[in-house]
Amino acid sequence: xxxxxxxxxxxxxxxxxxxxxxxxxxxxxxxxxxxxxxxxxxxxxxxxxxxxxxxxxxxxxxxxxxxxxxxxxxxxxxxxxxxxxxxxxxxxxxxxxxxxxxxxxxxxxxxxxxxxxxxxxxxxxxxxxxxxxxxxxxxxxxxxxxxxxxxxxxxxxxxxxxxxxxxxxxxxxxxxxxxxxxxxxxxxxxxxxxxxxxxxxxxxxxxxxxxxxxxxxxxxxxxxxxxxxxxxxxxxxxxxxxxxxxxxxxxxxxxxxxxxxxxxxxxxxxxxxxxxxxxxxxxxxxxxxxxxxxxxxxxxxxxxxxxxxxxxxxxxxxxxxxxxxxxxxxxxxxxxxxxxxx
Amino acid sequence: xxxxxxxxxxxxxxxxxxxxxxxxxxxxxxxxxxxxxxxxxxxxxxxxxxxxxxxxxxxxxxxxxxxxxxxxxxxxxxxxxxxxxxxxxxxxxxxxxxxxxxxxxxxxxxxxxxxxxxxxxxxxxxxxxxxxxxxxxxxxxxxxxxxxxxxxxxxxxxxxxxxxxxxxxxxxxxxxxxxxxxxxxxxxxxxxxxxxxxxxxxxxxxxxxxxxxxxxxxxxxxxxxxxxxxxxxxxxxxxxxxxxxxxxxxxxxxxxxxxxxxxxxxxxxxxxxxxxxxxxxxxxxxxxxxxxxxxxxxxxxxxxxxxxxxxxxxxxxxxxxxxxxxxxxxx
Numbered sequence: 020x021x022x023x024x025x026x027x028x029x030x031x032x033x034x035x036x037x038x039x040x041x042x043x044x045x046x047x048x049x050x051x052x053x054x055x056x057x058x059x060x061x062x063x064x065x066x067x068x069x070x071x072x073x074x075x076x077x078x079x080x081x082x083x084x085x086x087x088x089x090x091x092x093x094x095x096x097x098x099x100x101x102x103x104x105x106x107x108x109x110x111x112x113x114x115x116x117x118x119x120x121x122x123x124x125x126x127x128x129x130x131x132x133x134x135x136x137x138x139x140x141x142x143x144x145x146x147x148x149x150x151x152x153x154x155x156x157x158x159x160x161x162x163x164x165x166x167x168x169x170x171x172x173x174x175x176x177x178x179x180x181x182x183x184x185x186x187x188x189x190x191x192x193x194x195x196x197x198x199x200x201x202x203x204x205x206x207x208x209x210x211x212x213x214x215x216x217x218x219x220x221x222x223x224x225x226x227x228x229x230x231x232x233x234x235x236x237x238x239x240x241x242x243x244x245x246x247x248x249x250x251x252x253x254x255x256x257x258x259x260x261x262x263x264x265x266x267x268x269x270x271x272x273x274x275x276x277x278x279x280x281x282x283x284x285x286x287x288x289x290x291x292x293x294x295x296x297x298x299x300x301x302x303x304x305x306x307x308x309x310x311x312x313x314x315x316x317x318x319x320x321x322x323x324x325x326x327x328x329x330x331x332x333x334x335x336x337x338x339x340x341x342x343x344x345x346x347x348x349x350x351x352x353x354x355x356x357x358x359x360x361x
Numbered sequence: 362x363x364x365x366x367x368x369x370x371x372x373x374x375x376x377x378x379x380x381x382x383x384x385x386x387x388x389x390x391x392x393x394x395x396x397x398x399x400x401x402x403x404x405x406x407x408x409x410x411x412x413x414x415x416x417x418x419x420x421x422x423x424x425x426x427x428x429x430x431x432x433x434x435x436x437x438x439x440x441x442x443x444x445x446x447x448x449x450x451x452x453x454x455x456x457x458x459x460x461x462x463x464x465x466x467x468x469x470x471x472x473x474x475x476x477x478x479x480x481x482x483x484x485x486x487x488x489x490x491x492x493x494x495x496x497x498x499x500x501x502x503x504x505x506x507x508x509x510x511x512x513x514x515x516x517x518x519x520x521x522x523x524x525x526x527x528x529x530x531x532x533x534x535x536x537x538x539x540x541x542x543x544x545x546x547x548x549x550x551x552x553x554x555x556x557x558x559x560x561x562x563x564x565x566x567x568x569x570x571x572x573x574x575x576x577x578x579x580x581x582x583x584x585x586x587x588x589x590x591x592x593x594x595x596x597x598x599x600x601x602x603x604x605x606x607x608x609x610x611x612x613x614x615x616x617x618x619x620x621x622x623x624x625x626x627x628x629x630x631x632x633x634x635x636x637x638x639x640x641x642x643x644x645x646x647x648x649x650x651x652x653x654x655x656x657x658x659x660x661x662x663x664x665x666x667x668x669x670x671x672x673x674x675x676x677x678x679x680x681x682x683x684x685x686x687x688x689x690x691x692x
Contacts, residue, residue: 069512070507070510070512070513070612071513071514071611072513075513099507220661221658223658223664224665225664227611227613229606229609229610229611229613230416230602230605230606231654233527233606233607234413234654234655235658235664237409237412237527238412238658238659239658241401241403241409242401242658242659242661254611255611255613258607258608258609259607261607262608265528266527266528268528268529282609283514283607283609285516285517286608287607287608361513
């Protein structure tokens with residue numbers, strides 16, 4: 020009796036897992052297109068992690084570009100956690116598949132550099148997008164916005180809401196995240212220079228934990244009763260700081276801005292606990308990435324100004340640092356948030 | 362028999378109501394709060410203490426069950442993954458089916474219970490050590506959670522769970538509901554562990570499972586119960602986690618929570634070797650950790666200092682436990 024009962028429970032629970040686990044379709048994303056006679060170029064993009072709206076939106080843009088260009092097969096695969104080793108395995112598998120162009124958003128730029136060298140030795144054209152690996156052999160870096168663009172965009176949006184003066188604090192995420200830190204540096208310098216009556220009182224790090232970011236923002240408001248602004252430096256702390264302001268009943272007294280994805284920020288933009296989300300058009304970034312991959316795969320050089328698509332009619336390229344720039348940062352407010360479906 | 366001797370016998374049979382660590386923890390928390398009250402005047406205000414208690418609740422709540430698991434000589438490192446599964450399921454139900462508060466809580470608890478049952482069955486009847494099994498299921502749960510997430514965050518979660526949240530809807534007479542529920546469950550668990558035969562059996566299993574079996578304790582059934590209880594409390598705690606997050610749920614939810622919970626249990630004075638422990642200590646341990654994290658932020662100190670302090674607390678707590686064990690042996 021006892022063993023049979025045990026077996027039944029084990030089977031029931033494994034069945035439950037199997038059922039819930041296998042209800043989704045395969046994740047592999049390919050968008051093959053083009054005529055049979057024409058050569059198609061395999062352009063592979065390895066994001067920092069897959070399954071997050073940000074990189075899924077880039078994937079959508081890349082697919083769109085592949086469909087529009089006609090001679091590109093867009094491959095997309097990333098690790099399920101932002102882990103450098105897992106990402107390296109995916110890069111190696113693409114090297115073995117001999118793709119024509121390999122584009123990476125590296126989790127760890129330093130450890131990615133030798134892998135990109137390996138890819139180049141195997142005859143693959145390599146590039147970076149979203150995050151650069153400056154000391155690598157990459158042929159081009161597809162940059163979403165400059166640190167100045169982001170840092171100044173955040174500062175201007177926040178200080179406009181704060182009336183150009185007052186104390187504010189920053190809730191950042193990973194303490195060693197290079198891009199976040201470079202934006203913070205710009206925010207510090209730009210605030211000092213353009214808004215002498217404003218002051219950054221503290222910078223704290225919450226990791227990728229939303230609840231922790233919210234709690235830290237709450238603690239910051241308690242520690243500084245005269246605080247009138249908060250910045251959420253990444254996609255998990257941007258809604259976090261807004262939620263903290265909402266919970267404390269300080270909408271209209273404490274203003275927030277952040278680097279948030281539009282759909283996640285929408286409720287906060289609508290109830291005014293967030294003034295603006297600073298971002299760029301992520302789908303266009305994916306489009307530009309796929310286009311750049313196709314260019315280098317075909318050995319075509321970049322012009323100083325490139326017409327990529329109707330929306331990306333003048334993408335600048337700087338030869339000195341081999342960088343394609345998507346454009347200025349975008350302020351997403353309750354007015355335009357519905358234009359973005361990610 | 363006079364009342365005096367009866368009381369004496371009772372005292373001898375019942376274990377001491379507290380393990381010793383609780384007094385130390387209460388002392389440390391009082392000192393810390395006093396120091397913070399002096400250095401940052403806003404610390405000891407309702408606006409600061411209420412959110413602190415809300416943030417303590419999920420870790421302390423899962424900690425109650427984790428304490429029982431560790432008392433039996435086991436451990437559960439899959440609670441982070443289980444929180445992910447429960448919270449994404451519940452969040453999707455809130456957004457997609459617009460379920461009400463009661464249904465959401467029941468759904469989350471049921472999901473947690475099933476996950477706990479998987480752990481419990483494998484550990485109690487598979488006879489493999491808990492850390493191996495739960496390490497395996499932790500990855501399994503993570504896989505499951507990511508599948509349910511699909512390729513995106515869950516956006517636009519309505520305020521249905523605000524009852525457990527940081528905002529004004531989450532309080533009655535100034536007391537946060539999430540913390541109050543945690544407090545009641547801790548009290549019930551404390552009473553059960555101390556005053557019922559079933560409760561004492563957990564300690565007996567952790568002390569010596571073989572001896573407990575010979576003494577007539579249904580060891581497997583007790584162990585199964587401990588892990589199912591963990592799953593159930595994970596389910597409830599997941600509702601707290603959603604309530605104190607934002608209207609968006611992303612895939613980092615639950616990540617690392619198993620370590621936060623185990624830290625609270627160990628700081629609370631529960632022996633990681635099993636056989637001894639206190640749910641009251643765990644609640645205080647969780648409260649101490651959150652007080653330190655909030656204190657560091659409010660003082661304007663560097664965020665990483667809270668990791669340093671928590672690390673020191675864990676080592677000191679384990680050291681104190683070893684010293685106590687040595688003193689007991691010498692007696």
